[in-house]
Amino acid sequence: MSHELNVSLSRKGGVIDLDMESGALGCIHIDSEKLSADERAGTAKKLLAASALYCYCAALDKALDARHAQYDKIEGKATLETGTDDKGRGRVTSIRLDVKVCMDQEYEFIFDRVEKIMKQGCLVTGSLEPAIKMVYNLELDCGDDD
Known part of the structure; x- marks a missing residue:
């Protein structure tokens, strides 16, 4: 079974509207005319990294929930690296996801099982x-048990 979703983009000069066609995300408005070149650089890469991190954390949430493990919060950071391929073209070469689950120690055995599952990504x-x-x-992160 396949699913389809849509995202649309409208660009007028340096103004970009990225319509996520979603109630959760709405429209991302980027006015690059008001940004320096340094601030404009990397926007698409940041969206890619955010997408990977969001999906991974959502899958983690579902895996914990399916096993009735309650957590206080999930925190994460995505680090994206770029380089070139064998033809000299710029490419994203790696994405590292550093994610921490804050929960009571009583769920540690469930976390251990979920950690193995999450090595498959999302x-x-x-x-x-x-x-x-x-x-x-x-x-x-079980916090301080003192």
């Missing part, structure tokens, strides 16, 4: 893996 990261090296660093 829909987005798994789709990127044939071309981009994916690194998953998943950490448990």
Whole structure:
């Protein structure tokens, strides 16, 4: 079974509206005419990294929820690296996801099982893996038990 979704873009000069066609995301408005060249650089790469991180954390949430493990919060950071391929073209070469789950120690055994599952990534990261090296660093934070 396949699913289809749409995203649309409208550009007029340096003004870009990226309509996510979603109630959750709405429209992302980018007025690059008001940004320096340094601030404009990397926008698409940031969207790619955000997509990978969001999907991974959503899959993590579902995996924990399916096993009735409650957590306080999930925090994450995506680090994207670029380089060139054998033809000298610029490419995203790797994305590292550093994710921490803050939860009570009573769920540690569930976290250990979920951690093994999450080494497979998620829909987005798994789709990127044939071309981009994916690194998953998943950490448990049980807080201070003192």
